[in-house]
Each structure stands twice: as C-alpha cells, then as structure tokens.
Amino acid sequence: MAHPDEFALIRAWTEGRQRADFLSSRGVVTGIGDDTAVVASPGGETEWLLTVDAMAEGVHFRPETMGDADVGYKAMASCISDIAAMGGRPLHALVTVCVPPSWTPARTQALYDGLYACADRHGVAIIGGDTTASRADLVISVTVTGQVRAGRAILRSGASPGQKVFLTGPIGLAAAGLYGLLHPEAPRPPDSLVRAHRRPEPHVRAGLLLSEQGFGRALNDISDGLACEAWEIAEASGVGMVLREEDLPVAGELAAYAxxxxxxxxxxxxxxxxxxxLVGTIDAADEDEAKRAFREAGLPFFLVGETVSGPPGVWLETATGKRVAVAKRGYDHFRGEDGEGG
Amino acid sequence: MAHPDEFALIRAWTEGRQRADFLSSRGVVTGIGDDTAVVASPGGETEWLLTVDAMAEGVHFRPETMGDADVGYKAMASCISDIAAMGGRPLHALVTVCVPPSWTPARTQALYDGLYACADRHGVAIIGGDTTASRADLVISVTVTGQVRAGRAILRSGASPGQKVFLTGPIGLAAAGLYGLLHPEAPRPPDSLVRAHRRPEPHVRAGLLLSEQGFGRALNDISDGLACEAWEIAEASGVGMVLREEDLPVAGELAAYAxxxxxxxxxxxxxxxxxxxLVGTIDAADEDEAKRAFREAGLPFFLVGETVSGPPGVWLETATGKRVAVAKRGYDHFRGEDGEGG
Structure with a gap:
C-alpha cells in the first residue's frame, strides 16, 4: 500500500493530542516538532533537551556500507547532533538494541563498541538501556539528554528576514562516500568520504558557541540534506531563504571525487x-563578531546566504545571479527510498 | 546458535565502559543496573529518573493476544512502571516506532491511541519521538523521564536483614489472562485477567507514597515475575528473602480461573x-505506619515475608512451615522463550 507523507502522518498521530496547559504543567517548553524537546528544570537556570533517534537494519543501514561498530557510532552521533542543533551540551544516553537471532554476540559487542566510542568522544554518559530480541532485523534506538542555559535553546522557528545564513562545515561528503560504496563501477571514494558516511561527527562545539554567545537565531542539523533542513527553518520561521551557490563550501576531496x-x-x-x-541564521549585525568567535574557537563557519521576507521557500542563487527554487525533498522512509544519505 | 545469559552479555557490553569519575562529572547518581537511571538536576532538590523499554512484534507481543492499541498502552505502561519502581513521578515520554510495510496507517494510529491513553492516565507528556520504517516487524521503544526528591529514589540494593517484604497488589493475573488467550482449549478467562494482560497499570501512587513518606528501603516492579524481581533485590542487597505462601495475595478471579x-x-x-x-521492603518498625498510610491513600498493601541474613536467595515458606527454594527465573529473551508473562 502507498503511505502518505511521513510527516503528515506523524503529525496526525501526535499533534494536539495533549493540551497546552497540561504540557506546560509538566514543564514542557518545546514539545514535538523541533530537533529536541525542551523541558524546564526545577532549578530554573538550565533547561533539559531530550531527543530519540532510531536506525533499522535494511532501512537506515546496510552491512555493505557500514560495519557494526559504525552503526553504533552513527546511531549515537545522530542523536547527539540533535542536541547540537539546539545549541545544547549532550550529557546522557539510553540505548535500545533489538537483536535478531542472526546477529552473533560478537556483532552486538561491536555495535556497543561504536556506541561507546561516539559517546566517549562527545562526553556522553550511557546510563541505561534495553537490550532485547527481535525476530528479523537489528533495530537500535538512542535517547540523548542535554542541557542548555534557560531560554537559549535555538529553535528552527527563530529566523526572520534580513538575517545571514551559515553552515558550520562542508556538506555532501557522507552522500558522496555512500555513492561510492553502493556503486562498485564508480571510482573508489577516498577514505575521508567513506569515513564521513560511517562516522559522522556532530558539531557540538559549534552549537554550544552559538547558544552560549547568543548568536544563533535559528538552527538545524543537516541530517536529511541541506535542502530539507533549510526548508524546515523557512517553514517554521515563515521566511524565504536564499543560498548562494558560490558560497556553499565544497570540500576539496568532494570536488575531486565528483x-x-x-x-x-x-x-x-x-x-x-x-x-x-549545522545550518542556521544569525543577525546581520553579528556577522563580524560571529566570524571572529568561530575563528578563535578554531571552528569552520561559512556564510552562505540570507533570509528574505515573503512565502517560505528556499532558493539557490547561481553564479550568474539567477534564483532557482530548491525542491523540498530529503529522505522519506515511508516512500521506501534508500535510507542512507538519500 | 546458543546465546549465553542475556544479563551476563549486557553486563559484558556495558559494565565498566565509562569511568566512575566521568559518570559523576555528568551528574550520574545511579547508572545502568536498576529500574531507571538517576541523574542530578542543577537545582539540587530533585533528581531525574530516566528509563527506556522496547517491545518487538513476535517477541514481546502477538496479535493473537494484544490489539494494536494494547501494544501502545503496554509499552508506555512498562516504562512508567520503572519510574514507579524508583518511587518517582513520571513526567515525559519519547516514543520510537519502527513500522513495517505490512502495518496500515490505521494500525499505527491505534498504537498511538494506546500510547496516549496510558500517558494521559498517568500524567505523562509525550514530548518527542522518531517514527520510521522497518522491514519486517513493528518495534516500539519508549523512553520515560520522572522526578524524585533528591536522595529518595528507592533502589534494589536497599534491603537489609530483618525488614518486611511487601507487595502493592495481587499478582499473576496478567499471566493467567495470557494463558487463557494462548490456549483455546482452556476455559475462557474472565475479562479482568485479559485486561491485566493487555492494559497493565503501573503502581505510580504506591511508589510515590513509599518515597515521599520515606518507607521504601528496596523496590522493584514485577515486570518479570515475583521470583525474578525478588531475586534481583536479594542479590543487589545481599540478603535472603522469605515469602510466606499464605500471605501472597491471590485475587478472587485468579483463584477461580486457576x-x-x-x-x-x-x-x-x-x-x-x-x-x-511493586515488591519491596520496609523497616520492621515502620510496619504499622506504612499500613495506615496505604489504607488512608486507598491503596493495597500486603506484607508477604521478611528479609534474612545469609547468602542471597528467595524462599517460599509453605503453610506447613517448610521453606522451599524459589528458582531464579523469569523471562529471558535470548533463550527464545515466549515474551509474554514468561
């Protein structure tokens, strides 16, 4: 059967199911709909961020392109990235692993090795989980908590016209690496692209800098592709977003491989x-200061466009000054497309 | 292949992987190993409880005995029950659902109906999740947060010799209901037993009473059977536990159906x-006060045994005064037994 759009379905299943005053009585500052939920902490000075992400064998990863330890690493990384996309500091993780009979304990051990490698790298304490059986496929679901100073979480909805659009690093590397792994007839991809696919690093320090120094107005991590994530900010904020093709950072190895x-x-x-x-916006007046702060922190920072008033949408301004509409598409599981970098 | 004991494997994959001083730097009060993790909150007056529980189609539930809404309800209930088993107040939930192509949107909608029904009943705000595809089976993983007054979380390890063992309700009903559903040749089980299997209720109020009034010394929820949970307390606390057969509460409908x-x-x-x-222990000196507190709250409370010194273990004292060792067994996914009521 054909499934309607994933997001529309999930919205129908969850939206408006619990009243705003009930959610507020439970300290919910931001519920379903952003990178993470935000809940008030009794002390009042910080807020908690909570997010969960799942990966299923054959849907989100395939043994042809990912080792078992890579699967664990990436499952943890994608969740930590959601915390980074709010400007938060990741702290704790809980891990659900459903293991089919075909997986040996050694494979599950490797999966845990990857989970811990990523958690250790980003200072995340693994504090609980549920390891259980499944009949057919491995499924891994990771919950990560984080903290952010109260009121400093950077939402998708914070953009307004006249802001600068930035990226915190080059993009497209993971997709190029996956392409090379899936197409044996294609040239062999360099290790850096394969690694980008297998061991992506969340931009935690960049997110923290944006929230702690107060620069970030809107923020998203590029889990589903720049087009899709830029559209999410545009729609949540009610702005247009113009990306300049010439300013999009192309990594040297990506250009060469392409x-x-x-x-x-x-x-x-x-x-x-x-x-x-991360993709996001800052106030135009903060441009110089933000550039300096990122430079001083030794972190990449690329200004790649502007927000404009008008109906939500994303445009690419080519080198000749032409504006081309960017399609609102990314990976949609329920359409049965390939789950990786698609 | 034969898997070794589930818990031994999980311990091997997780134990000692992160140093105590690192965990403590992340505010971890109690990590992997109890019903929930306990983490410090910046304010200091409360602590956060975090737990995750997963259910996989064909392993933890079967369509012959559980409707789709029941699956959602039970997945939420089992997680809330972990919070109850620490004496905490459940607050938030995040839900991962991996949906195979065979599930229609109407079935997934029913699953969410069950999730929300249980969350609403226990005052839990659903604040996030990940709904994604799977190839073969439905997998649902629920994360629940809760709060407890700092230092008041009731661990499994808090029992000592000479305490009284209690139950907060009759037990065995869910297993009897499942038996009836799985055995068409058996007498038809009464609705109350079927409901106990399909829509179990976590004992949140009992857990809160135990922590807030300070009675609870050790506590566990009976997700895997009284024998298994009593053994967990006995081993974690280093005590023996004697259960008196005559004092175990037998619900009328269970006795009649049996x-x-x-x-x-x-x-x-x-x-x-x-x-x-819930099964747990209180100090012998608190017996009368605890009984009164439960009576005043309108909650069941059964004293069913004592803790004794000596090697960890669980014994059943029969009506004739004979002590019979209780086997340490419950449901173990990796042995391929039936997942329900084990």
Missing part, C-alpha cells in the same frame, strides 16, 4: 544529508 | 510477570 565520477557535487550537497554540519 | 483450569495459581504468581505491582 569530477572523477563525472557528477556535480551540488546534488550531494543539497540532497545528501547525514553530514551533521 | 480452579477451572485445574492449575495452581502459584506458578502464575511467582513466574508470571507483567502485572506491574
């Missing part, structure tokens, strides 16, 4: 996803 | 599980 494949890197950059760089 | 089936209710009560009553 050339060898006879492809343009732009498709991977717009629709690839799973790089976990 | 008679009609020509079975003893005791097996369901000791090894059944999924009733979500």
């Amino acid at each position: 050339r060898r494949c006879g492809r343009s890197p732009l498709d991977w950059m717009l629709y690839g996803g799973e790089d976990y760089a | 008679r009609r089936c020509g079975r003893s209710p005791l097996d369901w009560m000791l090894y059944g599980g999924e009733d979500y009553a």
